[in-house]
Amino acid sequence: MEFCALASGSSGNCFYVENSGNAVLIDAGISAKQIFERLSSIGKKPENVKAIFITHEHSDHIRGADVFTRKFNVPIFATKKTSESCNLCSDSDMINIIKNDESFSIGGMRVEAFSKSHKASDPVSFNVSNGKKISIITDVGFACENVIANVSDSDALFLESNYDETMLENGPYPYFLKKWIKSDIGHLSNSQSALCVLENANSKLRYLILSHLSKNNNTPQAALESFNILKEKKNFSPRILVSERESPSSLMRL
Numbered sequence: 668m669e670f671c672a673l674a675s676g677s678s679g680n681c682f683y684v685e686n687s688g689n690a691v692l693i694d695a696g697i698s699a700k701q702i703f704e705r706l707s708s709i710g711k712k713p714e715n716v717k718a719i720f721i722t723h724e725h726s727d728h729i730r731g732a733d734v735f736t737r738k739f740n741v742p743i744f745a746t747k748k749t750s751e752s753c754n755l756c757s758d759s760d761m762i763n764i765i766k767n768d769e770s771f772s773i774g775g776m777r778v779e780a781f782s783k784s785h786k787a788s789d790p791v792s793f794n795v796s797n798g799k800k801i802s803i804i805t806d807v808g809f810a811c812e813n814v815i816a817n818v819s820d821s822d823a824l825f826l827e828s829n830y831d832e833t834m835l836e837n838g839p840y841p842y843f844l845k846k847w848i849k850s851d852i853g854h855l856s857n858s859q860s861a862l863c864v865l866e867n868a869n870s871k872l873r874y875l876i877l878s879h880l881s882k883n884n885n886t887p888q889a890a891l892e893s894f895n896i897l898k899e900k901k902n903f904s905p906r907i908l909v910s911e912r913e914s915p916s917s918l919m920r921l
């Protein structure tokens with residue numbers, strides 16, 4: 668499989684996973700034009716994309732879904748409550764309703780949904796596997812047992828590392844917003860995320876991509892520093908990267 672983050676961060680999320688020319692997108696939170704341009708920049712075409720899986724209705728996960736789907740005739744998969752909470756696509760025939768624990772076979776890959784804790788109507792994350800397993804986990808308030816199960820059994824892991832706790836505390840956000848971000852239905856901080864990997868990840872993990880960094884309450888450097896605790900972990904040496912808002916990550920392979 669080949670995979671990358673086309674974008675990740677509080678301003679838009681879109682992940683690409685491909686098996687022999689057939690690809691899925693997990694979320695489409697940047698504009699359709701940006702998805703097109705970023706696919707081109709990694710040498711891929713919209714025709715490679717066979718399905719878009721949507722994690723939840725927040726705009727940083729769905730922004731480009733409607734236009735991309737209609738322009739390139741790509742079906743969307745989302746839970747019923749998610750699809751009812753937003754306008755995923757003005758052509759409702761393009762929307763396939765899924766359960767929050769359902770699995771699908773697409774292009775030689777298995778895509779599995781699992782539920783998680785986040786302030787949305789029926790939020791899910793996904794893993795994609797074909798013998799190797801890639802998990803994409805962002806927008807989680809805490810590491811519930813589904814998150815732990817996927818962190819512990821992945822060859823590649825995109826994991827939210829949303830905020831630096833001190834930057835959030837001292838930053839400009841109003842109190843109610845700070846309280847929500849820190850809550851069990853908000854986002855994972857750098858240290859929560861690093862601790863989750865330290866406690867649960869397996870030595871087979873080859874790629875760890877820190878994702879969904881806040882623009883206001885984090886920096887790539889702060890996120891990476893939190894993961895220095897992984898140096899204590901025996902038989903564990905994944906490549907650690909930070910996904911970016913404005914450009915795709917490098918294309919990785921498993």
Ligand SMILES: [Zn+2]
Pocket residue numbers: 676677680725727728806879
């Ligand atoms: Zn988000």
Ligand SMILES: [Zn+2]
Pocket residue numbers: 723725785787806
């Ligand atoms: Zn969200």
